[in-house]
Amino acid sequence: MFYLKIYFNLVSAVLRSQMQYKASFIMQVIGQFIVTFTDFIAIMFIFGKFQDIKGWTLWEVGLLYGMTSVSFAVAEMSARGFDMFNRMIRLGDFDRVLLRPIGVFVQLMSADFDIRKLGRITQGLLVLIISWNMLEIGTNPLKIAFLILALLSGIIFYMAILIAGATICFWSIESTELPNMFTYGGVEATSYPISIYRRWFRNTLIFDIPLAFVNFFPALYILDKPDPFGFPYWIRFLFPLASITLMILTIRFWNFGVNHYQSTGS
Amino acid sequence: MKFPYAYNFISFRCKSLIPNILLYLEFAKKSFQQSLQYRIANYSGFAVNTFFFVVRAFVFMALYENRDIVAGYNVTEAITFTGITQAMIMIIGLFGNTEIANAVKSGEVAVDLMKPINYQLVMLSRQFGRSLYYFIFRGMPIFLVMAIFFSWTPPKSWIILIPFFFSLILAIITTFSFNFIVGVSAFWLLDTRGISNFFIGSGLLLSGFIVPVSFFPSGFDKICEWLPFIGQSYTPVAIYLGKYADMTMLIMLLRQLFWAIILMFIGKTFMHFAMRKLVIQGG
Numbered sequence: 001m002f003y004l005k006i007y008f009n010l011v012s013a014v015l016r017s018q019m020q021y022k023a024s025f026i027m028q029v030i031g032q033f034i035v036t037f038t039d040f041i042a043i044m045f046i047f048g049k050f051q052d053i054k055g056w057t058l059w060e061v062g063l064l065y066g067m068t069s070v071s072f073a074v075a076e077m078s079a080r081g082f083d084m085f086n087r088m089i090r091l092g093d094f095d096r097v098l099l100r101p102i103g104v105f106v107q108l109m110s111a112d113f114d115i116r117k118l119g120r121i122t123q124g125l126l127v128l129i130i131s132w133n134m135l136e137i138g139t140n141p142l143k144i145a146f147l148i149l150a151l152l153s154g155i156i157f158y159m160a161i162l163i164a165g166a167t168i169c170f171w172s173i174e175s176t177e178l179p180n181m182f183t184y185g186g187v188e189a190t191s192y193p194i195s196i197y198r199r200w201f202r203n204t205l206i207f208d209i210p211l212a213f214v215n216f217f218p219a220l221y222i223l224d225k226p227d228p229f230g231f232p233y234w235i236r237f238l239f240p241l242a243s244i245t246l247m248i249l250t251i252r253f254w255n256f257g258v259n260h261y262q263s264t265g266s
Numbered sequence: 267m268k269f270p271y272a273y274n275f276i277s278f279r280c281k282s283l284i285p286n287i288l289l290y291l292e293f294a295k296k297s298f299q300q301s302l303q304y305r306i307a308n309y310s311g312f313a314v315n316t317f318f319f320v321v322r323a324f325v326f327m328a329l330y331e332n333r334d335i336v337a338g339y340n341v342t343e344a345i346t347f348t349g350i351t352q353a354m355i356m357i358i359g360l361f362g363n364t365e366i367a368n369a370v371k372s373g374e375v376a377v378d379l380m381k382p383i384n385y386q387l388v389m390l391s392r393q394f395g396r397s398l399y400y401f402i403f404r405g406m407p408i409f410l411v412m413a414i415f416f417s418w419t420p421p422k423s424w425i426i427l428i429p430f431f432f433s434l435i436l437a438i439i440t441t442f443s444f445n446f447i448v449g450v451s452a453f454w455l456l457d458t459r460g461i462s463n464f465f466i467g468s469g470l471l472l473s474g475f476i477v478p479v480s481f482f483p484s485g486f487d488k489i490c491e492w493l494p495f496i497g498q499s500y501t502p503v504a505i506y507l508g509k510y511a512d513m514t515m516l517i518m519l520l521r522q523l524f525w526a527i528i529l530m531f532i533g534k535t536f537m538h539f540a541m542r543k544l545v546i547q548g549g
Contacts, residue, residue, distance in 0.1 A: 027460025035467035042476040049337050049481050050329045176310035185317045192321075196328035201320070 003106050010110035018115055025116065032119030036073075040065060040127050043191070056193045059134040060223060065191040066128025067147075068215050071154025072187045073120040079159045081111030085166035095263050104258055105251070108166075135223070143222055150218035153243040157214045158183060160243070160250040167250075170257035182209060190215040195228040213242035289383065290391040297395030301403075308403055311356065315404065316411055319352040323416055337480045343507055344478075346419040349412030350503050351475050356400040357434070358441045358498060359393060360475065362466050366449025367458040379541070386446060386534055393442045422508045429515060433502035436522045440497045443529030444469065450533065453540040474500030480509070491518075494525035 019025060043065065047058035076083065085108065088094050097107050137143060165179025186209065194202050194216045206212045213235075220227060221236040301308075323345045330341035339347065355361065366389065369375040378385055412418050421427060444465050452458045470476055472495035479487050479500050490496055501522050504510055510518055 021457060024455065024457035024460060027455075028457075028463070029460075031460040031463030031467070035463040035470075038467045038471035038476070042471055045477050045481050045483065046329065048483055050333065053325070053328050054331065172306075176307055177314050178310035181310075181314045181317045185314060185321070188318060189321045192325055192328075197321075197324050201324065 003103065006102060007106055007110050010107075011113045014110070014113045015115055018113075028116040029119040032116055033123050034119075036069065036120045036123045039191075040123070053192060054196050059131040060219075061192060062127050062131030063135065063222065064193060064215060064219050066124050066126075066131055067151060067154060067219065068187050068190045068211075069124030070121055070128060071151055071214065072158045072183060073117050073124055074151075074155045075158035075162060076183070077114045077117035077121070078155075079109065079162045080114040081108040082162045082166035084112055086169040089169045092263055094261065098258075098261075105254070137222065146218065147222060150214060150239055153218075153239040154214040156243040156247050157211065158186070160247045161186070161209075163254055164250045167254050167257040170261055186211050193219075210242050210246070213239045286383075290387055293388050293391035294395035294398070297392035298399050299395075301396050301399035312404055312407055315352050315355060315408055319349055319408060319412065322348040322352070323412075337478070338509065339478060339480065342417045342419050345412065345416050346507060347478055347503055349409060349416070349418060350506060351499055353405040353408040353412075354434070354437070354499055354502070356404045357397050358437050359396070359445060360441060360466070360469055360473075360498065362448065362462045363393070363442075363445040364449075364458075364462075365389070365392075366446065367452040367462075370449070370452040371456070376544075379544070386530070386537055389446060389449075390439070390442055393438060397438050419507060421506055426506065426508060429519060430502055430506045433497075433505050433519060433522060436519070436526050437498055437502050439526045440494060440522065440529060441469070443526065443533050444494075444498075446533040447529070447536055450536045450540050453543055469495055469498055472496070473498035474503075478504070492521070494529060497522035497525050 040062070043061060044058065047061070051057075053061065085094075088097070088111075097104055100107065161179065161182045165182070168179075189197075189201075189205060190211050194205050194212050197205070202212075205216075217231075217236045218239055219225075227233075227235070326344040326348060327341060330336070330344065334340060366375070369378065378388070421430070448458050448462045448465055451461060455461065472490055472493055474482075474490070474496060475498070479490050479496060481487075482490060501518050505515055505518070
């Protein structure tokens with residue numbers, strides 16, 4: 001409870017500071033909206049020329065796209081502190097974090113809260129809602145609850161990836177965009193049904209970086225689609241387990257990194 | 267402190283053109299060498315660009331299942347389109363450039379403006395230095411990945427590479443001009459990230475970077491052919507793939523040239539007004 005209060009206090013301070021430049025703030029939200037909206041417009045253009053991708057229609061792909069975008073955008077918004085972590089290490093600011101009498105994890109979670117990502121979230125939600133309507137899934141409360149749970153799992157999943165990416169900075173301070181492969185790249189890859197990929201690539205998304213669990217398999221349930229690989233039916237419900245397991249492993253990795261931290265000394 | 271000198275430099279430049287070309291070449295060389303420093307960053311960037319190429323190539327391969335030619339493209343051409351655009355991202359600087367905006371924010375820009383050189387051309391030279399670096403160390407490797415692991419379309423004749431490279435250079439200048447205008451707007455906006463995202467977004471879509479312009483709804487593709495964005499990436503790729511007949515190719519190249527000049531001029535005018543506005547406090 002104590003940590004929760006600190007978290008909200010710190011985040012609200014960050015938000016107030018971001019709101020100081022109102023014009024710039026509004027333009028950034030709109031900018032985020034536009035830059036991600038072009039993504040989906042491109043998909044719509046493609047489906048204007050091709051009617052389906054391996055039996056998946058535009059709005060079915062829209063559901064996948066919306067789920068993965070919203071999850072990632074919320075994760076990126078709230079775990080922004082981890083995204084900026086390499087700079088913190090490089091400048092030696094992390095020493096200060098270690099000296100404070102609160103957990104390192106909470107401090108980083110609240111170090112930055114990128115409210116500008118609202119543009120991206122809105123865009124993802126819009127696509128998700130339109131697709132949901134076009135597919136005439138209706139207001140089945142079970143499916144809506146299922147969707148919300150899947151989104152939450154997706155958020156946890158992407159947060160875990162962001163934190164794991166930050167942890168690497170304990171060993172290498174040169175900033176790299178390699179984590180982008182798993183975040184932005186993951187969003188791109190899971191915007192389409194994984195059944196379209198070659199076997200090795202698909203298996204990576206199922207077994208190695210199991211993004212398929214928070215996106216493809218839940219979507220199969222929502223759309224009542226048969227599993228193209230013949231996995232058992234219950235695999236569609238495994239997503240909370242997958243994301244929480246990944247998060248626990250990531251936190252362990254993170255703690256391991258913190259214990260091995262050596263200051264840059266500047 | 268104001269900078270009335272800036273206008274004199276232009277005449278200075280005209281008087282001694284040859285030494286100045288050498289000077290700008292020096293700037294290009296310096297930025298090339300600077301880029302060489304970030305080796306690990308380049309490896310990881312290469313991995314990310316290649317990842318995106320592979321995903322997009324797979325998407326096209328799945329889309330083309332049971333289909334032969336769609337919107338004038340067959341599957342190998344679509345893969346080649348994806349490979350070349352991914353290879354081009356960093357060469358043309360499609361994701362924007364924060365160099366100028368940061369220099370304005372930190373005040374460093376004052377020092378650059380005091381030098382007897384044309385700021386816009388210096389920045390363009392620096393861009394060319396980076397472009398050359400990324401051509402060798404980012405673009406070619408991605409192209410090789412495509413050529414080795416995927417079926418791709420080689421150029422129909424090697425002569426086509428001449429207009430291709432000409433168009434690529436114009437694409438670099440066009441994108442640079444957009445980035446320059448965005449950067450200079452920092453004199454008024456202070457924070458350019460919003461407007462930068464706007465140009466990156468339109469650059470990605472309207473330039474026919476994500477999907478070829480011929481995939482656009484009919485009518486819309488015709489409009490896009492007249493906009494400056496198409497010169498950022500689609501024109502060179504379409505030339506490479508032989509999508510334009512000789513006359514059309516000439517027209518597209520002239521349009522690209524026209525927009526490059528206009529945008530450079532707009533950037534120069536922006537700079538002119540920024541100089542009037544610029545007041546450096548303290549020092």
